[in-house]
Every structure is written in C-alpha cells, then in structure tokens.
Amino acid sequence: MGDVAAFILVVGIGSTIVLDLWAWLVAKTTGMAGTDWGVVGRWLLDIPSGRVVLDSRPDRPAPGGREKTVGWLFHYLVGLAYAMLILLVWGVDYIADPKVVPVFWVGVVISSLAGLLILMPGLGGGILGRKLPNQAAIIAYVIIAHIAFAAGQYVFANLVVSL
Structure with missing residues (x-):
C-alpha cells in the first residue's frame, strides 16, 4: 500500500507542478495566461447554490483568498486523482514498470x-471553448499543456520506480 500512496503523491503532485511550470513558461514567453485557479475556486464554490456556469459579471470583485485556496487545492487534487x-485502470503493477500509453x-x-x-x-467558455474568440488557440494550449502534464506523469512514475 505504501508504494501506491507514494506513486499517487509523487506522480500526482509532481506532474501538476510540471503543468504549472509549463503554464508559467508560456505566460512569460507569449503572454497567454493559463488557468486562473481563483476563478475556478469561485466556480466550484458557486456550484452548491445551483450555478453550474460561472457568474462572470464584470462588476464582481477579483477572486479572494478562499476562492484561490479552493481552486489551487482542486487543481492538485485532480492531479492526484x-x-x-x-493505477485503477492499468493496475498497481504499473508502478514497477511504467509505460507511455497509460x-x-x-x-x-x-x-x-x-x-x-x-x-x-x-467557466463560461462553452464546450471546447466555442464561446471564446481564440478557440483554436485555447484548444491547442490545453492539449500541449496536457502533453507536458503527461510527460511529468511518466517522468515521476519512473522516479517512483527508482526510489
């Protein structure tokens, strides 16, 4: 069980950090901002009151500390998930012999x-970002960012093997 917990923690957190570093690098080099986890936190906190699409009125204040905390926690919990x-799909044997396909x-x-x-x-962008003016760029950004995330998963899975 210790191997499973170590795998989930190392791979989940490590690959999410890789994703965050990738988003930071893209933002610094291109000016294209990544996900605002405070806005995600706001959206998540609004869901229990029946709002499944973010209320993005321009008069709303910027996300506060609670919203940012919830958003960032969610982001890292998803990485762990x-x-x-x-492991749920490919089995715990994956820990000893990581493959690229999973x-x-x-x-x-x-x-x-x-x-x-x-x-x-x-977040109000529509399915596949259809409501956004730069839909193709957003889709490309998401796919490339998740390629970086998957690379992080693979690297950290192999790190777990060596521990």
Missing part, C-alpha cells in the same frame, strides 16, 4: 477532454 486513475490516455486525452468539456463550459 489522475495518478490514481492510472499516461498518454490519462494525462493527455482524458485530462484535455475534462478541461475542454467540463472546466471550460463551467
């Missing part, structure tokens, strides 16, 4: 689709 999903499916395909089909609509 994706690490767990790898991280491709979980880290690129599933996580990109979740972002484009759940998070993006929830």
